[in-house]
Amino acid sequence: MTPARHGLPMHRQIEEQLRADIEAGRYAPGEAIPSEAQLCAMWEVSRGPVRHAVASLATQGYVRKSQGRPTTVRIPPIGQRVDTYTPFSQWARSQRRRYGQRTISLTMHMSEPEQAERLGVRPGDRILDMVRLRLLDGMPTMIERSSFTDEVGTLLLKFDLDSDGISDYLTECGIHYGVVEQTVDAIAADELDARWLEVAPGAPLLRVRRTAAGDDGVVWEYSDDRYRPDLMTFNSSFRRSAADAGAGTPGARARP
Amino acid sequence: MTPARHGLPMHRQIEEQLRADIEAGRYAPGEAIPSEAQLCAMWEVSRGPVRHAVASLATQGYVRKSQGRPTTVRIPPIGQRVDTYTPFSQWARSQRRRYGQRTISLTMHMSEPEQAERLGVRPGDRILDMVRLRLLDGMPTMIERSSFTDEVGTLLLKFDLDSDGISDYLTECGIHYGVVEQTVDAIAADELDARWLEVAPGAPLLRVRRTAAGDDGVVWEYSDDRYRPDLMTFNSSFRRSAADAGAGTPGARARP
DNA sequence: CAGTGGTCTAGACCACAGT
DNA sequence: CTGTGGTCTAGACCACTGA
Numbered sequence: 001m002t003p004a005r006h007g008l009p010m011h012r013q014i015e016e017q018l019r020a021d022i023e024a025g026r027y028a029p030g031e032a033i034p035s036e037a038q039l040c041a042m043w044e045v046s047r048g049p050v051r052h053a054v055a056s057l058a059t060q061g062y063v064r065k066s067q068g069r070p071t072t073v074r075i076p077p078i079g080q081r082v083d084t085y086t087p088f089s090q091w092a093r094s095q096r097r098r099y100g101q102r103t104i105s106l107t108m109h110m111s112e113p114e115q116a117e118r119l120g121v122r123p124g125d126r127i128l129d130m131v132r133l134r135l136l137d138g139m140p141t142m143i144e145r146s147s148f149t150d151e152v153g154t155l156l157l158k159f160d161l162d163s164d165g166i167s168d169y170l171t172e173c174g175i176h177y178g179v180v181e182q183t184v185d186a187i188a189a190d191e192l193d194a195r196w197l198e199v200a201p202g203a204p205l206l207r208v209r210r211t212a213a214g215d216d217g218v219v220w221e222y223s224d225d226r227y228r229p230d231l232m233t234f235n236s237s238f239r240r241s242a243a244d245a246g247a248g249t250p251g252a253r254a255r256p
Numbered sequence: 257m258t259p260a261r262h263g264l265p266m267h268r269q270i271e272e273q274l275r276a277d278i279e280a281g282r283y284a285p286g287e288a289i290p291s292e293a294q295l296c297a298m299w300e301v302s303r304g305p306v307r308h309a310v311a312s313l314a315t316q317g318y319v320r321k322s323q324g325r326p327t328t329v330r331i332p333p334i335g336q337r338v339d340t341y342t343p344f345s346q347w348a349r350s351q352r353r354r355y356g357q358r359t360i361s362l363t364m365h366m367s368e369p370e371q372a373e374r375l376g377v378r379p380g381d382r383i384l385d386m387v388r389l390r391l392l393d394g395m396p397t398m399i400e401r402s403s404f405t406d407e408v409g410t411l412l413l414k415f416d417l418d419s420d421g422i423s424d425y426l427t428e429c430g431i432h433y434g435v436v437e438q439t440v441d442a443i444a445a446d447e448l449d450a451r452w453l454e455v456a457p458g459a460p461l462l463r464v465r466r467t468a469a470g471d472d473g474v475v476w477e478y479s480d481d482r483y484r485p486d487l488m489t490f491n492s493s494f495r496r497s498a499a500d501a502g503a504g505t506p507g508a509r510a511r512p
Numbered sequence: 513c514a515g516t517g518g519t520c521t522a523g524a525c526c527a528c529a530g531t
Numbered sequence: 532c533t534g535t536g537g538t539c540t541a542g543a544c545c546a547c548t549g550a
Contacts, residue, residue: 009537009538009539010538010539011538011539035515035516035517036516036517037515037516045539045540046539046540046541046542047540047541048538048539048540048541049538049539049540051517051518052538052539054517059315064435065517065518066516066517066547066548067516067517067518067546067547067548068515068516068517068518068546068547068548068549069516069517069547069548069549070515070516070517070548071516071517082440082490082492181491181492182491182492183489183490183491184440184462184489184490184491184492185462185485185488185489185490186442186443186460186461186462186463186483186485187442187460187485188459188460202458202460203444203460204442204443204444204458204459204460204461205442205460206440206441206442206462207442227442229441229442229443232441233439233440233441234439234440234441235437235438235439235440236437236438236440265518265519265520266519266520267519267520291534291535291536292535292536293534293535301520301521302520302521302522302523303521303522304519304520304521304522305519305520305521307536307537308519308520310536321536321537322528322529322535322536323527323528323529323535323536323537324527324528324529324530324534324535324536324537325528325529325530325535325536326529326534326535326536327535327536513549513550514548514549514550515547515548515549515550516546516547516548516549517545517546517547517548518544518545518546518547519543519544519545519546520542520543520544520545521541521542521543521544522540522541522542523539523540523541523542524538524539524540525537525538525539525540526536526537526538526539527535527536527537527538528534528535528536528537529533529534529535529536530532530533530534530535531532531533531534
């Protein structure tokens with residue numbers, strides 16, 4: 001009898017279980033996960049949900065699919081992934097790495113027009129600005145400049161920001177990540193970055209700017225995260241089907 | 257009447273047609289694409305292929321889905337996307353931007369151990385190293401350092417590398433992008449970067465390292481692309497389901 | 513050859529938006 | 532309420548892999 005727990009749809013339950021099994025090493029990298037037929041039997045479902053779950057893991061880079069051969073566990077990537085967002089502390093936990101944070105500044109103030117635009121509030125509306133240093137294995141790794149809407153900011157002020165991840169706390173408050181958009185580029189370290197990340201001013205940093213909205217599409221966070229590139233990279237991997245290339249030119253398909 | 261062209265599966269045909277319609281502006285940003293039911297009727301297929309096609313476009317950021325509401329066309333992102341790889345020239349064409357390239361150097365030589373490792377060949381095997389400057393609207397935008405296996409390199413030597421994108425040429429030769437892995441970080445410009453990209457030495461650049469393999473998984477390209485961050489960014493956007501966060505903590509779901 | 517994943521059908525019921 | 536997308540079933544046939 002299938003557990004039928006939570007309100008999660010079957011394909012999500014299967015996905016989460018497989019992800020947990022992979023992260024726990026119960027399926028070794030390079031080894032096969034159970035076949036679709038086996039998963040159907042294990043969960044007593046049809047192929048639909050099973051394929052949905054495995055496809056999702058494949059796009060997230062957990063497994064590698066190819067026709068005819070069993071689906072195998074991918075060699076785990078070194079850095080974070082760009083096609084899915086995991087809060088820093090949760091990512092660090094999943095990698096079994098020590099992490100920490102220091103709050104550098106915390107300011108509740110009236111928003112400038114530019115900030116308001118990014119957060120989708122009216123200029124002059126109250127927002128919370130937060131600057132934190134994030135550590136990985138004791139090394140200063142990232143400077144996080146976040147802005148929150150008044151509603152979320154008020155919640156955060158009641159919380160010990162130097163403690164464990166704030167995302168868990170916000171989730172408990174009913175605030176969670178629905179639609180996330182990220183832009184990645186590079187930027188020279190300014191004086192603040194340089195001091196806290198212990199690099200020279202002007203040194204190249206990897207910047208990720210992120211807006212996060214709830215499931216309802218209402219933005220509640222804007223963040224500018226700057227990483228030391230020697231300590232963190234962002235990865236992605238995917239299959240690109242043969243015909244993605246030319247919408248106009250079919251082209252010869254001569255395979256030696 | 258459905259064209260029934262190529263050997264492409266239906267869901268790919270539908271996806272390509274929708275992508276073409278979106279890029280051509282036949283569906284305006286923010287506007288709805290045809291409903292699943294309409295697409296089923298138009299293509300005379302069941303919902304399976306239609307949902308597959310739309311889901312694929314959604315993960316690539318072309319459309320935005322939400323339950324109950326029609327699926328709408330996303331506002332086109334400024335930069336390239338990180339969760340799918342499009343060769344530079346093809347990306348530039350899709351954005352209707354002028355582009356060009358200059359080959360800085362081209363070397364066929366025996367591989368060093370490190371290079372061989374990345375390309376998956378034996379140390380000492382012959383490889384082709386290529387350094388090119390890529391231009392966008394006349395501005396030097398990216399320096400590309402690529403290494404190719406002997407087989408692919410031999411093909412490239414027969415080709416005019418300053419002409420239009422080499423990826424189209426390789427596709428005609430039967431070489432195409434199957435499995436692609438990318439790593440994004442930041443790096444200081446070296447002397448070569450600085451001279452060609454017209455920035456100061458040490459200026460921050462956005463680096464994308466990529467290995468490309470065929471559908472058979474055999475690697476044929478390794479590339480180190482360095483972008484001026486003021487001229488190019490990489491974007492991603494996605495939905496993150498509410499339960500992705502805590503595998504352990506269900507948490508209250510109090511929504512004000 | 514048997515087993516794998518890839519594709520597709522024709523239904524069904526549900527959750528949610530907007531009227 | 533109707534129409535939308537979200538999920539799922541129980542079949543089917545195909546393409547590919549490897550023994």
